[in-house]
Amino acid sequence: MYFDKCAGSRCDEEHGWDERFGDFLTDLQLQEGLAESTLLVLKNQLTAFNRWVYQATGHTWDRAVPEDFYEYLLNTEGLLETSSLQARRWSLKRLYSWANDEGVTSIRNHTFDFSIRAVKQVMSEMPPSVEQIHRLLEQPDTSRKEGVRDRAILELLYATGMRAAELLSLSVFNLQSESLLKVWGKGRKERLVVYGEEAKYWIAKYKVVRNDLLHKGGHAALRTNNLFVSTGKHPGYQYFELRRMLKKYGQACGLHVTPHRMRHAFATHMYQAGAPLKFVQMLLGHENLQTSTIYIAQNSKDHINFLKHHHPRNSKSKIGRSRFG
Structure with a gap:
């Protein structure tokens, strides 16, 4: 053979x-x-x-x-x-x-x-609760540029349920609008994901310091198109850095956190807040659903409005108002 x-x-x-x-x-x-x-x-x-x-x-x-x-x-x-x-x-x-x-x-x-x-x-363990995720998101020291990046990553993971590979492959050109991101999922399938207010705020804050982080690592500003960058050997943020960052902040608040558990938390909390299961699965990009990128793109305004009312990190969410309002 x-x-x-x-x-x-x-x-x-x-x-x-x-x-x-x-x-x-x-x-x-x-x-x-x-x-x-x-x-x-x-x-x-x-x-x-x-x-x-x-x-x-x-x-x-x-x-x-x-x-x-x-x-x-x-x-x-x-x-x-x-x-x-x-x-x-x-x-x-x-x-x-x-x-x-x-x-x-x-x-x-x-x-x-x-x-x-x-x-x-x-x-099959239950993911962190809404309160536990809230404490996790507050862990980065946002007076430091690395902390701003870490907060933006944490907020985006929780806002979208993206896979780690999808997040790390994001480029600066994937930002479609203030609340939309183009991602490449399994099998190189393209889809749009939506995110809410907190993620939008921290991504904007992070974009201001992105080039400074590259320079700190000795990398030229045009060295990579990756949205998330590193001060280490590689200009683009690496999976081992993501895993290490989640572990550090998780331990600081008594949690075991991985990229997959963040994805699990997103799906569980959306469902608990009343989002239909098929809608959540569509946002996760599961291959077994017969939904297309075109359908997501055509209904992105509805999806953004839906997240505003069902995701805990948004002000209009019932669960967000009741616990963090």
Whole structure:
């Protein structure tokens, strides 16, 4: 069986493919005679993991640590069936068993012997309450420019329920209007998302200091089009920075916070405030819904008005007035 190689590099970071995966899959085919369909599933799962771990940590699969494997499963969109979780764990276990024998890594098989039930239990935990999210949003020190950026990110995550990858891929050109953002979701599908008053305010504050943050990191103002930028090695804000920031502010107010839990909180609080489930799912960009970007764009004014009345961070929201008014 033939597996594509990377053109000119060992690992294609953007797409997750590593030429060593080809060696691994070829060995499986020759030694165990696995069906081509099984090998294709393995290939897809391994590239997905490698792409995720690079975005999450800045390093590739051969430098992953046990915490990465566990969090990868926890970051799975929605609650997967146990069999699907087991398949992912099996794929990683096979890869790292081979890589250990080949001297590529020193990850042992027992690393993957955690309970799938425990993973599903953590995934199904209730998200933070409205009051807890409110305390989280107040954590950044907005007298500092980094704090203004962090507050804008937190507000936008909670205002829209965006996936972490969608937020980090935003460019300065994605701001369609004062309350609209164009995002690229799963499968590179484009959609518009709406956000409310608080997010709008902090994004405006952040845009004033964006170039200063780039300069602080030694980057030219035109070095990146990313909306959110870093003072670190990379001009664009990275997933590991997002994860670290959420963890820091979460710990400060006694919460376990991840990008997915922010997304979960958005959906839950909107639904608790009376938003129809299908409307919430549409805003989340779930692939199983038969809604289109055109429908969202045509009804964006209705959606903005709907968020004003149903999202806790907006003044017209009943839940917002009752708890924070």
